[in-house]
Amino acid sequence: MxxxxxxxxxxxxxxxxxxxxxxxxxxxxxxxxxxxxxxxxxxxxxxxxxxxxxxxxxxxxxxxxxxxxxxxxxxxxxxxxxxxxxxxxxxxxxxxxxxxxxxxxxDVAEQLGLSGLTFVFEETPTQYYHRMVPEDGAGVSLKSFPYYYQLEPYIDRPVTLKLLLDE
The missing domain is CATH 2.60.40.10 (Immunoglobulins)
Structure with a gap:
């Protein structure tokens, strides 16, 4: 065939x-x-x-x-x-x-049991950390009592919250 x-x-x-x-x-x-x-x-x-x-x-x-x-x-x-x-x-x-x-x-303050404070986010010198500066109810910054939260190395990846107390 x-x-x-x-x-x-x-x-x-x-x-x-x-x-x-x-x-x-x-x-x-x-x-x-x-x-x-x-x-x-x-x-x-x-x-x-x-x-x-x-x-x-x-x-x-x-x-x-x-x-x-x-x-x-x-x-x-x-x-x-x-x-x-x-x-x-x-x-x-x-x-x-x-x-x-x-x-x-x-709410960060609520999670930390600090409901009387509000937090303002400030950038830090590294791209992996952001500083959360607590304020009293009147908006006065309490810079002696900062917290930080950490971002994963890849900024587009999910945010990992890692609070560091800096007393």
Missing amino acids: KIPIHFTAALLLLQALPLQAEVTITWQPPQNASVPLNRESRIAVEAEGTGTLTYQWYKNDSPIAGATQAQLQLAAFASIESNRYQVKISDADSTVWGDEITLTVF
Whole structure:
């Protein structure tokens, strides 16, 4: 039996074509994270796929307008709250959803049992630490009583709260 040449060429062409790859999330934050009250934060993911990746972030199951990058920048929270965030990532071939992240806002003074104080965040010489300067109720800075919280070396990674008492 003779196979037509055009059929054989089509089989060879199909074998040479690469398979389409799905979007793969290569890094995402833990499913539970915390951020101090009155402090900006961000959530980021890393993904791979075919061609250009598109992102859409969601807060409590609703799309966030303009949140279409791998990193979601969050304004400082003015109240203690807990919200769920999730990202949808697409390329020309597929779509994948990131894990749902619950971000809980907490009051530093309340966590330390110092409810009479408020904290102002000041940058320090290193990118990994931020100083939280407590103030009395009248806004007077108590610089002799500072606290620090530590950021992980990768600023886009989740914030790890590590309070250091400097008395």
